[in-house]
Amino acid sequence: MSTGTLNKPTYRPSSKFKGACQQIVAGGTAGFVEVSLMQPLDLIKTRFQIQSIHTEQYSSIVDCVKKIYQTEGVLSFYKGILPPILADIPKRATKFFTFEQYKQLFSFGAPSPTAISFTLAGLAAGVTEGFLTNPFEVVKVRLQAENQAFSKQISAWSMAKVIVHENGFGLSGLNKGLTSTLCRHGVFNMILFGFYHTIKVYSKPYQDKKLEFLRKFMIGLTGGSIASCSNIPFDVAKSRIQGPQPTAGHIKYKTCIRTIHTIYVEEGIKALYKGLTPKIMRLGPGGAIMLLVYEYALDWLQKNT
Template sequence: MPKKSLEDLGESAIESVPYLASDEKGSNYREASPLEADNGKGKIEKHTVKPWVHFVAGGIGGMAGAVVTCPFDLVKTRLQSDVYRSVYKSNVTTTATTNGLKVLQLTKNAAVHFKETFGIIGNVYRQEGFRSLFKGLGPNLVGVIPARSINFFTYGTTKDIYSRVFNNNQEAPWIHLMAAATAGWATATATNPIWLIKTRLQLDKAGTTRKYKNSYDCLKSVVRNEGVTALYKGLSASYLGSIEGILQWLLYEQMKHMIHMRSVERFGNLNEGQKSTQDKIKEWCQRSGSAGLAKFVASILTYPHEVVRTRLRQTPTENGKLKYSGLIQTFRVILKEEGFASMYSGLTPHLMRTVPNSIIMFGTWELVIKLLS
């Protein structure tokens, strides 16, 4: 092996300095971000995403998911309501089984739920027409676009702020938790009136019994007959439901980190521009799928709040008496009159809607961020 001159050794030492840093700051551990780019000097720079980009991308992603999955949202809302409980009576059996038959029984019930969900969609189409499958889409879009915009904007912004102020510019699970909680509370407060109108429209029967002509008529009727404060019915359940959003963001961030670390092991310090199109698409699908899986787990763990929220937003009876007047009271009434199983009414169409919705929404969000950045 030829001997190196003192000058060559000096140059080698200078070149090796960037790699003497800790693993956390080493080039192989840079965040795998679609916004990383080679600056032409052999170094990879990470560009900060501007808050307005999160706002726009979140709105577009939410709109795409809402349009595609609207029929499932309609079925979910009706199954959650006691108004349609007798109309859409489930054939799922709840008889006691031995341990050996539990898996078979669960599989059978899941198949029945899927069949019934599509059966309800078919009945709505035949009896109320194709447009009825998209009842509540107007307020849904009016709500989804600002809701997702506010959620992604607040989460991204507060995550940066919390990281900078409390954790020396470093992300951590507890930072994600704080940001997700802030985003959930801000979104619920800002958009509750829109979701109340959407729920009322989806529970409104077609034909001669129809109460509301459109979203504006529903808004006027609620304010005139029940007062402005009625627009915030179900807000307490929405705050409780922010736990679902917190869990989803936490799980999504952890799974995204795992995907990133696997990418680092495979590609080292390559930036996005040096990867093949196939690898980019594969990682994008993995991240989008992670959003769907995170939503699936979070929804199952926190679903009862959805049923309670729908009951709180129902139209009062003809005599104006409220059957469901508060969060705890609603939980008690449902458990007493209908049993614990009713706390999961509409779960199947909910999962059939929210899981692909999350995949579409987060996937679109990431693509729009790439385009706008």
């Protein structure tokens, strides 16, 4: 056998597939951990967003927590958790996997990704995620909007069947508020991924593992907080469109831009930032947790599988 044959690198046709599987598993793990820890804050955020000046129930986060606890019970803070659990494992898996692919695509042949690459990849991955998650969001918001005890609430599956029976699978039913969801996810992930990966690459890492973990967490926390502030008008519009309408039988909130305009005209600019504090409390650390769980899970899988 010739020396050239001996020195020729072995081609492993399964290496790309293996890498994709590792990215998908790590992304799914990140989604499960993040939503499990942050669901109560998501419920509080949604409650603030669906209330208008005509249906205001909660004056502060403390007031909201107190009223939900007293009237609905402690388990009610996990209302609507099944749809995001079912959705977040595949959607986060899809988001991180597609981000890795989009990152290579938007590098345009450069030896390493740039800030623009990270930003465009985050935007594209967020829009992809939005398509997958919207039906689950519709069910989740409907469940979270109900002011009754957790034990009396119908299941997520039953709620999905009610929505389909009443309005079908389209933009009036299980895909209601799709445009708002796409804008929400696109903007959030564009900023989160763009900020996190750019700052992480261009800031000096620590040799100490604890300090390095803290550095990454603070970058993720900052990125998640900025992203939350940037996309919340779309989030409020999504909640209004997908939640119960103010007047039964009349659809007031229909499209994304029209809903934002209606809220602004009737309730002022502050109404477009309803639920901002619980949103930042959820998605600031939540974004950091998600990114770090993904990184560490992927690193472990690459070393042990």
